[in-house]
Amino acid sequence: MNKNPIMQIKNLKKTYNPEKDNEVRAVDNISFDIYEGETFGLVGESGSGKSTTGKLLMKLEDMTDGQVIFLGESIQNKRSRQDLLAFRKNIQMIFQDPYASLNPKMTVKDIIGGPLEVHKLVSSRKERDEMVYNLLEQVGLSKSFANRYPKEFSGGQCQRIGIARALALKPKFIVADEAISALDVSIQAQIVNLMRQLKQEGNLTYLFIAHDLSMVKYISDRIAVMNRGKILELATSDDIYHVPLHPYTESLLSAIPEPDPESERNRQRMAYDESKFTYDQDDPHIGLFEITDKHFVYCHKDEVEGYKQKAERLKQAIIV
Amino acid sequence: MEEQLKFNPVSQKKIIEMEQLSQIQGISQNDDSYTKTIIKRFLKDKIATVSLIVFVLLTLIAIFAPVLAPYNPNQTVGFFEDAPSSEFLLGTDEVGRDVLSRLIYGARVSLTVGVLSVAIYAVIGTTLGLLSGFLGGFWDSAIMRLTEVFMAFPYFMVILVIVSLIGPSIWTVTFVIGILGWPMLCRLVRGEVMKVKKADYVQAAISSGYHTFQIAFKHIFPNVLTLILVNMTFGIATSIITEASLSFLGVGVQPPTASWGNMMSNAQSLTVLANQYWRWLPAGLMVLISVLSVNFLGDGLRRAIDGEVK
């Protein structure tokens, strides 16, 4: 796998209502890299800051502090219209609610073709329409859909349209913000397969944001687990599942219901006592520590050894 | 044997064909565009349809007033205060002008004031509302303070003062109602824009690189347009009444120009009220009919858009 970081996130912070009673640290000093061509999963429960992170990376919101370097350039400095257009061409988003993400008053053709016109990638209406038809085909829709309004489609079809729009600009990076959680099970699988297929065809990098661990595990190369604005654990998806080190990850994993009555009957849930893992903000010994190779856990320096042992234990268990 | 044939598996290719067919059938149920759907729903609403017909008729009357009116509305053509007769179908007024002709020309004034003033404030209110809601921050609070200032004015007083400042005429009345009417709409649009702004499709438009103004006018505006339209129809009704009230107070459309409002202000005289019904009743009914029709029109439109089942 290619190991060039396409996006580097350094000490990213987003605070709402700073220094007021209702201050919320939605994203609290997180750092990670996303490598070219990988699918990076970002998992967390509601309010964990995962969606905010996605919006910050998309420049849909302004960060409070930190730095994001995309394709070697810091995105904060992109202010001029020209810079912004160049930036947006390379990074696109797929949204959670398939209906809400499509403008109800625009035809499919305008929705998908609009970005092409904005970025002046087409010179004529005819050319634009041709490209829209191609894109529709690419996401598995008939081109006869082009003149219709989003309202007329099912959720899965709408999500395909949303994907076509994201693909129109041939971006390098796609942020999928809960792109499948609003869909029915059978449709989720369709969309996930489509995304995987497109990735192979177009050399894309995904940031896959979700609360559903099973799907994230299935699609991602690496996964970061977020809670309360912080990344608690970061590892390859296999490691996250097989060698979950942080108790929060463990509790998340134990809570996922499996479509298997027998294992449900026998399962043990792990409770997560948050108070035990809340640290003093100013302690310099707090941070993401690499426990094993490419496996990071948010903890105190003194706890590293304990986690190392735990990792060892769990790995043993797998081999046995 | 034939029975058994039914249980032959279907080829994958055929299933895929059938699937696509059913997808296309699934959406082809409703081949109408959004606008067409609304029109269809609207036409199912009887009262709204009748109102639309009435309103169209009124508009036609206003447009073809010179053809329809039997006499010059501003010319003394008969005896003063004559009761309706075959010569003057609705009688004559205090200086011998034909009431019917004045009524027909009055439609022009009332509808012009109604429609034009609302058009003016719709443009102002929508633009400011869009900007305020979309830009937020400083512009938002500046525009909101401005609406507060405008809403804190006693509406009628400002109209009265401005009208006497510029001199009362159909254009003054139109202009003043237009200039003063926008804050409510502005707030409405702003509220809606704030709602729409959070919608994912606007976020999508931003990430697609659309320019702020393109987003405001191309993506957000169509989604608040229906709301604005509904509000505008109610606004037209209000404007017609406001013109009539101003004319009643003597600062509306000025004689000799006929407006329903100043015709109706004849009813200020008890003699006229009691004995000369033709000098106020037709004008009063016209105001009532036009306002009712516009109101029902707006209500029907709202229902059609909301998809409220009738």
Place this chain on the structure above:
Amino acid sequence: MERKSILSVKDLTISFNTFEGEVNAVRGVTFDLEEGETLALVGESGSGKSVSTKAITQLLPKRNTTISKGEIWYHDQDLLKTSSKDMKKIRGKDIAMIFQDPMTSLNPTLTVGRQIAEPLIEHQAMSKQAAKTEAISLMKKVGIIGAEQRFQQYPHQFSGGMRQRVMIAIALACHPKILIADEPTTALDVTIQAQIIDLLKELQAEFDTSTIFITHDLGVVANIADRVAVMYAGRIVEIGTVDEIFYNPKHPYTWGLLASMPTMKMEREDLYTIPGSPPNLLNVPTGDPFASRNMYALEIDFQEEPQMFKVSDTHYAATWLLHPNAPEIEVPDEIKRRNERFATILATKGE
């Protein structure tokens, strides 16, 4: 073991009037709810699972709903023919409901305590004071810490999970015979979902309540259900015990559902998918509505809708594949795997 049926739905057929035309939301649904069991209704959105259960307590909007056929027997009463006055005495007392969205299902302007106490005052003629005491003990029972203080609070002061606990307290306040839980955990985070499901199971045992549990999440079903009914396009396509459905499903749709869920153990091959999307119920296609998405479709699927075929005493499925004339087919790998697993489980249990 023959158990007594407490609620019996027969051939329920419901349609809605919309601007576009008549939507056939429920097309002949039949099932029994047995005493003390949890029956899960599973299906994708629009499959009619929620509508069927709302019909039980007459919660569908009268204006545009037509219930053209069917009976719903509760004891010796046909609930479809019960007057709305009598229905009020059944609702909340005999049949209680929990809804999906705990954020909007509680009245924002009333204290939580009052909302829990209301059915007690209404159905059990309790005094305000007694109702309050009872409500607080219910709140404790559903795991609300500091119930005495929280009694006075308003819904917005509660988190989503806590609100769903409140909803459960309201539903169970009068010890109902039947609980209808309409996607009670869908809007919640997984960890909270697990807690709520555990709570529901616990309380169900304690109150001896029969439950209809509506969900689209097969994982939840596997956890909570005794029996499962799978719905598609307004009909039940397969019904059976939870083991039968999960380890030995017979309907291709059920296969699709089970196979399209990624599991922990699964490696990175493409997920099995059901192609296309559910049919538009405005005009239901002839034959089996699932036919055009069915990789195992037979000619007859496009001509005739299949009836329920019996697999076992408890297991039925509506697919022509069970017809004696139907050809043998190769089931998906995932289903094979499940069959095998079942064999192992049975074997271990047999020991």
Place this chain on the structure above:
Amino acid sequence: MGKYIVKRILITIPVLLMVTVFCFIIVNLAPGDPTDLYISENATEQQIAQMRASLGLDQPFPVQYFKWLLNLIQGNLGFSFASRMPVVDVLPSKIWATVTLMFSTLVVSYLIAIPLGIISARKQNGFVDNMITGVSFLGISIPNFFFGLALIYIFGLQLGILPTGGMETLGGNGGWLDRIQHLVLPTIVLAAFYCSNMIRYVRASMIDIFSENYMRTATAKGLKEKLILWGHGVRNAWVPIITVISTDIPKMLGGAIVTEQIFQWPGIGQWMISAINARDYPVLMAINLIAAVSVLFFNLIADLLYAAVDPRIRY
């Protein structure tokens, strides 16, 4: 809460200042010199100049405005050009008259409108609903001067059972029955509009509320219909109702101009018309100030009431 109120009032001050500046400009831009109205045809230049000085019109606008503002801070609204009476002396009786009319109108309107709006929403699209909606449309469509004159003609002159104008029988003993008789007709005319308007708002918000999930919950609990309606439904309608009330009140305080004019009701509206005709700037400024303050004040009250009826809102 207290902090919030203070903050709101502080925001209000610049708005109010802007309103008064605008108003001052508009009033003073009007062509024609008010002194024209107060002199006879054969007045001398000296007399005109003296009057201008006496009315304070001889100074430039900004000076006039700041003088006005300075006086305002001391609670002095100047004296009326027309009657030379201090405006603050006249104001209370005018406000009183308007408030009386306003109060009776709003009480009557809302007592009718709220139940009717609820009934209308419950029987949505039924016969009763169509009747109520139809009549309420008529109510907002009928010009009030037209309606008022018709009532005067019928009840005042033809039937002779109700007084045609004024607030009380002059020289009478001011008995309450007499005052109520004078209130009846103007109240009906105003209520026709306000009542219809309110019906529409109540109906719309109740329809929304009926489709809310918590109403479904209440039904599923098996509660009695009355309790569902009043205990759960109407409770949530207070926010829109308060919004309407808080815009209605200042609208009327700013002058039920036409109605007061028709019924010779000695309130703000009638005063305003005569002040406009008389170019009575201090009176106009005072009325404008009252109207603006009432708009802002009732906005604030409404915001505070929201918090009272909706526990989610806290300041």
Place this chain on the structure above:
Amino acid sequence: MVSFKKLALLIMILFGMVFFLVACGGGSDDTEATGDNDGEGEEFAPDGDEDDTLYVGLTNAPGGFNPLNAPDTVAQWILRMLYPTLLEQPESLTFEGNLAESFETEDNQNFTVTLRSGAEWSDGEPITADDVAYTLELIANPDVETTWGVNISSLEGLQSTGKWEDGADGVAGVEVIDEQTLILTTKTPVDPNYIKEMIGFNVYIAPKHIAEQYEPAELANSEFATTPSVSGSIYQFVEYETDSYVQLEANPTYYKGEAQLKNVYLRVVNGTNLVTELQSGGVDMAAGGGIGVVPVTEVDTLANDDNLDFESYPGFATQFMFINNEEFDADVRLAMMYAIDREAIVEQLFRGNAEILNSTYTSASVYFDPDVEAIPHDVDRARELLEESGFDSSQEIELTVPTGNRAREQSASLIQQNLEEAGFNVTQVTFDFVTALANVREGNYQIGLIGIPLTSDPDQTYLWSQSGTTNLARVNDDKIEALLEQGRTSTDMEERQEIYSELQEYWRDQAFSVGLYGDFQYKVQSKNLNGGIKEFWGGSLHDMHEWTKN
């Protein structure tokens, strides 16, 4: 059920509050005056003896009650009930003693005024010659804002504005002889009727002992001007509810005897309401005279009402179409005069309740010359004149129409049509009254309709002289200046009549403007009322203390 009980309670509370509001009224002040049988709440008809109370309908509100400064007719009319004048004028230019027993002169320059003895202010202070002299001095005081400057300007020692010369501090022409006598001296001999009307009839005598309490400069904006405490005439002031009503009660010390009608309410209502109130008995009489005017459209209704007396008389109210003399020469002006069908206006619009102005006086004036016949409606002649004048008839002429007077607005439409028939190209421009007047005053108009209330004295220098403050037509004509000068300085009535006859004829032929019509005064009052408006409206109140109601 609980909620319904609560609702019912709420409704009751709300209704209770309404009743409370209504019952308490606008404060305590209005119940004080008539509070004697407050206890009997069930009676809502006017209490006490209804026949004691006179209700008068006004269509304009008074601009205060300052005897020294009363520009508006309403205030002047009410002041006549509150403050004495030296003379009465029951008919036009016929003077009778009032506060003055006699008002005599031998040389038309020195006038001896003898006051009646025993006259008292309502607070018991005697009314003396000092009061008269003090009033005149206040008027002449440059610090005092007053409308009567011109009235006394003919007195010795005063400028033409009526203010004393710089450095002086008194009026040389006023000499107090004793408590009851004073002598007024004019700069030059004048027509005695002129001085009798200007000073004797128009100037209200203010109580010195009250007025003294205020700084002269502040009088106009003081309580003295808004809520008079002491009266010297028929009634005394009780209260004024702004723009609503004025309440008066009989002055027990009135020197001609206490009034029969003990209470007077002067109600301010609009024209329509005046009619309804007259019909329903809410007012006993319309004040008439331009301040209590019933709309001309209602005249038939009122005339046919069995409970009302209705009469109409020529008065001093006039409507002119002013023509900007700087833009139109005599021929064009005359063409306009011929073009306008004043007959139709008077007969059809006014149903005969108005007269055509032949020139610039109404038939109510003693100086009116009936031999100067009005120019008839003659479109052909108008066209002829227009052609002869060489006026470019395609030029658009703006007709300025002030709002506020329906009859005038309606006549404007007719005038426009008439003028167009004669070949003019006319458009109406409408303004509110103040704006219209301001435009016309500044000469910023072409033709415009303005009403002018004339005086009994025939001097119209202010209207038609270049030096006149109301020379709206912008007349600049030597002959008219000469005639006005002659009329002003002549001291003999017959001689003046001749001069004004000549002026009327000259004015008509020059058509400085078009005198449209003089609308009649209406006397509309309940048949129950004995008294009321007289043919000479200005003098109607001379016997008000004797008015009664059946």
